[in-house]
Amino acid sequence: MCRLFALTSQEPVSPMLAVNALNVMKEGHDGSGVGLFMSGLGGPFGQMPDCPILSGIFTDKGLRLLDEYAMSKGFLAKHTVAITPKNDPPAGTPRRGTYLARAYEPSAQWKDLPRDKREAALVQARLDLRHMGADNEDVKVFSFWPDTVMIKEVGDPVTVAEYLGLDREEFFAKRILAQGRQNTNYAINLYACHPFFIQGISTMTNGENTAFVPIREYLLSRGVIGYEGYQSDSEVFTHILHFTLNRLGLGIEAYKHVITPLADQELESHPDRAFLSNIKNVCRKLTIDGPNCVIGCTPDGSMFMVQDRKKLRPGVVGGRPGIFAFSSEICGLNEAIPERDRSKDFQPMYLDTAIVGPDCREVKICRQSQSLLRPH
Incomplete structure (x- = not known):
C-alpha cells in the first residue's frame, strides 16, 4: 500500500514538509520510492512563470x-x-x-x-x-x-530528499504532491512512480485499478498526444482527468461522474438525470474499479481528493485558511499542520469530491447527489 500527502498553501513552502509527513506514515509504505510534483513555485523559477x-x-x-x-x-x-x-x-x-x-x-x-x-x-x-x-x-x-518541477527516485523518501538537497529555494512551492512507495504491479520503474503528469494536470493514487486494461485501450484510441506510457495502472487517472477537463470541457466536480458514475436507480431522481446519464453512456469505458483514493492538482491550482465506491483506502483533508493538506492518514496531517481546528477535518466518502481552490481559503465538498448544473 502507498501513502499520499499533498499540500496547498498561499505562500511557497519547502517540499520537506510533505516528505516529513510521508515519513510519519512510514508504517503504511515500504520506503522503496518517492515522487514529488511541485507548482506555484517560489525562488528564481517563480520569477519566470x-x-x-x-x-x-x-x-x-x-x-x-x-x-x-x-x-x-x-x-x-x-x-x-x-x-x-x-x-x-x-x-x-x-x-x-x-x-x-x-x-x-x-x-x-x-x-x-x-x-x-x-x-x-x-x-x-x-x-x-x-x-x-x-x-x-x-x-x-x-x-x-x-511553473512545474517533478522529482522521482527509488529509496526512502527522507533519505532521498536529504541526498538530493531538496530543501532549497528553487523547490519551494505553493502546491506539492508527494507519494511514498513505488508501483507494486510491475517492475520498479521511475516512470511508474506517482505522481503522474500531463499538460498542467497531476494526480497520484493509493489503490489498485483492476479496470486498467480496458481504460488504457480506450485512452490509446483517442488520438490524444501524451496518452501513452502506462508503466503504472494509476497513470490512467491523470489522463481521465485530462480528458474530463480538456476534451469534455467539464469541471473538476464532474470527474467522479466520469470515473464512478451513479447507478441507474440513483440517477432516476437526480436533478441532472439526463446530463449525467449522457456522461455515463459516453464515458462508460472510463469507469474505474478499485479500491482507489486519488489526489490531484489542476492547472488553475485547485487540489482535490476523491474515493471510488469501494472506499477502502484512507484519506483525510484538513488545515486552516492559507494552508491545507490532503493526507492518507491523520498523523501526516498533524505533522504538517498541527495548528488547525481538527473538528473540521474531513474524510471524503464514496460520493464526495473535496476541493481546495487556488485561493486556499476553505475545503469545498461536492457530492454526486447534488446538481452540477445549478448553484449550491
Whole structure:
C-alpha cells in the first residue's frame, strides 16, 4: 500500500514538509520510492512563470542529447538547477547522473503559436525526449511545463530528499504532491512512480485499478498526444482527468461522474438525470474499479481528493485558511499542520469530491447527489 500527502498553501513552502509527513506514515509504505510534483513555485523559477521547465534525470550523454534537441527547437536555457551528488547514494538508491530542473526561454516562433498549439508542442517535446533516452536510459523526463518541477527516485523518501538537497529555494512551492512507495504491479520503474503528469494536470493514487486494461485501450484510441506510457495502472487517472477537463470541457466536480458514475436507480431522481446519464453512456469505458483514493492538482491550482465506491483506502483533508493538506492518514496531517481546528477535518466518502481552490481559503465538498448544473 502507498501513502499520499499533498499540500496547498498561499505562500511557497519547502517540499520537506510533505516528505516529513510521508515519513510519519512510514508504517503504511515500504520506503522503496518517492515522487514529488511541485507548482506555484517560489525562488528564481517563480520569477519566470511562462517559461517551460524541464524536469528529469540525465547521463552525460543524455545532457548532450538534451542540448542538441533544445537548440533544434530554439529553446534557450534561462535558469538551471543541476544536482549531481558526489556522495554515495543511500541504500537502495541507484547512482545516476544529473537530476535536472531547467527553465527555457522559448523561441519567438513558439510564443506566436495559439495556446493549444504551444501546449501540444510542450507535451510532444517531453515525449520526444523520453523516447530519445529510452534504450540506454540516458534521458528520463517527468515534466516539461511552466511553473512545474517533478522529482522521482527509488529509496526512502527522507533519505532521498536529504541526498538530493531538496530543501532549497528553487523547490519551494505553493502546491506539492508527494507519494511514498513505488508501483507494486510491475517492475520498479521511475516512470511508474506517482505522481503522474500531463499538460498542467497531476494526480497520484493509493489503490489498485483492476479496470486498467480496458481504460488504457480506450485512452490509446483517442488520438490524444501524451496518452501513452502506462508503466503504472494509476497513470490512467491523470489522463481521465485530462480528458474530463480538456476534451469534455467539464469541471473538476464532474470527474467522479466520469470515473464512478451513479447507478441507474440513483440517477432516476437526480436533478441532472439526463446530463449525467449522457456522461455515463459516453464515458462508460472510463469507469474505474478499485479500491482507489486519488489526489490531484489542476492547472488553475485547485487540489482535490476523491474515493471510488469501494472506499477502502484512507484519506483525510484538513488545515486552516492559507494552508491545507490532503493526507492518507491523520498523523501526516498533524505533522504538517498541527495548528488547525481538527473538528473540521474531513474524510471524503464514496460520493464526495473535496476541493481546495487556488485561493486556499476553505475545503469545498461536492457530492454526486447534488446538481452540477445549478448553484449550491
